[in-house]
Amino acid sequence: MAHSCKQLRSNDLAQFRELMKVFADAFEDPRAYQDAPPSDAYLQRLLSKPTVIALGAEVDGAIVGGLVAYVLEKFERERSEIYIYDLAVAASHRRLGIARDLILQLKRIAADLGAYVIYVQADLVDDPAIQLYTSLGTREDVLHFDIDVD
Secondary structure, three states: OOOEEEEOOOOOHHHHHHHHHHHHHHOOOHHHHHOOOOOHHHHHHHHHOOOEEEEEEEEOOEEEEEEEEEEEEOOOOOOEEEEEEEEEEOHHHOOOOHHHHHHHHHHHHHHHHOOOEEEEOOOOOOHHHHHHHHHHOOOOOOOOOOOOOO
């Protein structure tokens, strides 16, 4: 089953919304991804930003996976890094190289943007993600903390 990966832009709202459904299913979190969907205007603004990178993987015209990453400008040097915030592939299309191809496309985009590194986090219990990311980069063991704003 052949797939293709493409960058989703402000005119790809239907495909981006399909990707949000993939995220909801893959992460088993429909509340986060489906309960209060952003407006078209919001998504168009978001996908127009040069600091937001959304990639979709298609099979037969349907989005079956993708990622959303953010370009972070650094202060200590004139450089940027890219953070993969979400990456998922539909269960029916896993183990076909789609996630790897998405990351390889992101690497090309990162090089074009002059970024010096791409980084991603994985849960300790997510063995497939850990195996994928280990095959593509160097593992660093860190702790992640969420700090509430209110």
